[in-house]
Amino acid sequence: MSRQDSKLRIGLERLLSDQQHILNGRRFSVVMNRASVNADVRLACDLLAEKFPGQLRSILSPQHGLWCEQQANMIETAHGRHDRLCVPVYSLYSQTRRPTEEMLSGIDCLVIDLQDAGTRVYTFIWTMLYCLHECASRQISVVVLDRPNPIGGMISEGPLLDLACRSFVGEAEIPMRHGMTIGELAGFFNKRYGINAELVVVPMEGWRRDQYFDETGRLWVPPSPNMQAIQTAVVYPGQVLLEGTNLSEGRGTTVPFEVIGAPFIEPGEFCEHLQSLGLQGVRFLPIRFTPTFDKWAALSCGGVSIHVTDRAVFRSYEMTVRILKLCREKYPDECLLNPPPYEYENSLMPLDIISGSSLLRECIGRYSEIEAAIALDCEAWDQERSEFLLYPRVI
Numbered sequence: 001m002s003r004q005d006s007k008l009r010i011g012l013e014r015l016l017s018d019q020q021h022i023l024n025g026r027r028f029s030v031v032m033n034r035a036s037v038n039a040d041v042r043l044a045c046d047l048l049a050e051k052f053p054g055q056l057r058s059i060l061s062p063q064h065g066l067w068c069e070q071q072a073n074m075i076e077t078a079h080g081r082h083d084r085l086c087v088p089v090y091s092l093y094s095q096t097r098r099p100t101e102e103m104l105s106g107i108d109c110l111v112i113d114l115q116d117a118g119t120r121v122y123t124f125i126w127t128m129l130y131c132l133h134e135c136a137s138r139q140i141s142v143v144v145l146d147r148p149n150p151i152g153g154m155i156s157e158g159p160l161l162d163l164a165c166r167s168f169v170g171e172a173e174i175p176m177r178h179g180m181t182i183g184e185l186a187g188f189f190n191k192r193y194g195i196n197a198e199l200v201v202v203p204m205e206g207w208r209r210d211q212y213f214d215e216t217g218r219l220w221v222p223p224s225p226n227m228q229a230i231q232t233a234v235v236y237p238g239q240v241l242l243e244g245t246n247l248s249e250g251r252g253t254t255v256p257f258e259v260i261g262a263p264f265i266e267p268g269e270f271c272e273h274l275q276s277l278g279l280q281g282v283r284f285l286p287i288r289f290t291p292t293f294d295k296w297a298a299l300s301c302g303g304v305s306i307h308v309t310d311r312a313v314f315r316s317y318e319m320t321v322r323i324l325k326l327c328r329e330k331y332p333d334e335c336l337l338n339p340p341p342y343e344y345e346n347s348l349m350p351l352d353i354i355s356g357s358s359l360l361r362e363c364i365g366r367y368s369e370i371e372a373a374i375a376l377d378c379e380a381w382d383q384e385r386s387e388f389l390l391y392p393r394v395i
Contacts, residue, residue, distance in 0.1 A: 008216045011145030011183065011202035012113050013038050016051050019202050022143055023048075028109040029058040031092070031131060033066050035115040035223035044113045044145075049085050056087055057107050062114060062127045063093040064224045071225055071251075071293075073243070073343060093123075097168060097344075098130040101138075110135050112144045115223040116182045118151040119237045120161065121169040121354055123343075124223070125182060129171055129189050136197035144201045146183030146390065148216055150233045153179045153209035154394060156381050158237060158317040159373070162357035167345045170356055175376050176317050177237040179209075180385060188388040203390045210394040212311065226256035235306055238320030241360070244351030246336045247327060248301050252291030259289055260323060261303020263296060264334040271304050273330070277322055281314030283307045318374050321360060328364045337361065 015022060016038075028048075030036075036044040049056045064070050065077035066089055077091040090103045104110065110131055114124045128144070135142050158176025172189060174180075180188065183201040190199050213220055214230045222228050227236070232255075239257040242249035250259040261267070267286035274284045284304040291297050308314050327335040342350035352358045360373040 007206045008039075008148070008218065009205040010038070010147050011204060012036070012044055012047065012147075014205065015143070015145055015202050016047055020051065022200060022202070023052050023055065023109065023111070025055075026108040027055055027057055027106060028052075028111050028143075029060055029103070029107050030056065030111040030113060031060040031062065031127065032113045033061055033064065033223060034068050035221040036113040037221055039218065041219060041221065045082065045085060048111070056085065058087050058103065059085075059089045060092055060099060060103060060110075060131075061089060063123045065091065065093070068222060068224055074341070092127050092130075097127065099134045104134065104138055104140055107140060109141045109143055112142065112182075112186075113147070114182060115147050115221070116149065116185075117223065117227055117233050117236060118149045118177060118179070119233075119240065120158070120174055120176045120178060120356070121240050122224075122236075123168055125185050126168055126171050128182065128186060132186065132190055132195045132197045132199070136195050139198070141198035141200065142186070144183050144186040144199065146181050146201060146204050148204070148207050148211065148213055148218075149179065149181045150213035150220075150230055151177065151237075152212050153181065153184075153389075153391065155179055155315075156378055157315050157374075157376055159356060159359070159376055160381070162359075165348060165353050165355075165357055167348070167353040168343045169353055175381060176356065178385075180388070181207075181390065184385070184388050184390055187390075188385060191388070201390070207391055208394055209389075209391050226251060228256070231308060232257050234308055234311060234314070235316045235319075238316035238318070239306075241317075241320045241324065241351065241354055244338055244342070244349065244354045245324065245327075246295060246334075246338060247324075248289075248291055248295045248303070250289070250291070251294035252297060253289050255305070259287055259303055259305045260320075261287065261289060261296075261301035262331075262334070263299050263301055264331055265302040265327075267302040267304065270302065270330075273326055274304060274323065277326070279315075279319050279322065281308060281310035281312070282319060283309055321364075321370055321374050324360075325364050325370050
């Protein structure tokens with residue numbers, strides 16, 4: 001059987017079929033958004049309300065809101081109400097990013113069903129971490145319904161987070177591309193950081209660690225406005241670094257994170273320089289694009305589009321770090337780092353909290369070798385996470 005033919009059952013589907021006892025007779029709320037769907041593209045809240053009538057108390061939504069309407073970086077979502085299900089919808093990206101006493105009142109269990117992107121700075125895993133903390137302090141159990149890591153579970157890249165740079169885009173010492181599912185991370189956080197919440201993870205059936213989402217046979221529903229396709233998720237671990245600079249990562253275009261540019265870049269020359277780096281598994285093509293919003297809105301930006309040719313050897317983090325180094329060398333007066341604030345952090349530099357330390361900023365600032373800013377001890381990380389992996393490594 002090929003990977004394309006694999007019979008995947010996600011945590012939501014297993015809960016509804018053979019793990020119903022977990023929620024029988026229990027009052028619960030669910031953390032989800034419109035990407036929280038089953039194989040028939042039905043929303044988790046609808047399915048849970050049908051299977052467990054009268055037990056659903058509320059819906060809690062992560063960054064971007066229940067309907068994935070809001071753009072990134074401190075564009076908050078208001079609380080609301082789900083009129084058809086007759087339950088409140090609480091935003092965990094509002095004046096608070098932690099569930100409050102009111103949000104958790106009257107429930108026995110909090111169900112979390114979120115589609116992660118496989119990258120440390122994607123905030124859904126930190127919403128889950130905060131939920132674990134708040135539920136543990138109130139003796140409320142947590143049920144995490146596992147879903148695929150869309151960029152697989154075999155490859156990790158980018159240094160571990162330095163806790164001096166903790167923020168809402170990084171709260172734990174994990175790599176930028178961590179290679180874990182949201183269910184595996186729940187177990188990791190709960191034990192490694194002494195949260196000790198009453199945690200149940202409903203694992204998937206039929207998922208392999210070497211599978212990308214487009215090999216699962218499932219339809220991709222974007223979990224955020226700028227995560228429109230799997231190829232976006234593949235380049236995201238590196239390309240998100242651009243949010244700490246004045247280089248456009250393509251927000252305001254139809255291909256966010258799949259391009260890089262600025263008005264001061266000449267695309268043909270820039271592309272030649274990037275091709276000469278000899279990066280594996282990727283090719284570049286000159287481009288001009290005009291963002292409709294965000295950085296350089298309404299201005300023509302020269303740059304390149306990114307085309308991944310071999311995901312097995314492509315390393316997004318290394319690619320973007322080397323692009324940043326090149327830009328700082330070629331355009332020292334134009335390629336600049338953005339100042340705070342970024343994701344509610346008002347003092348640390350955005351590039352520091354995105355990359356996880358000050359090392360990358362220091363290396364590109366003094367034009368020094370940047371290998372240390374890329375390096376990850378993969379063997380040590382594999383050992384660190386090994387006891388929490390729910391799906392075997394593929395040899």
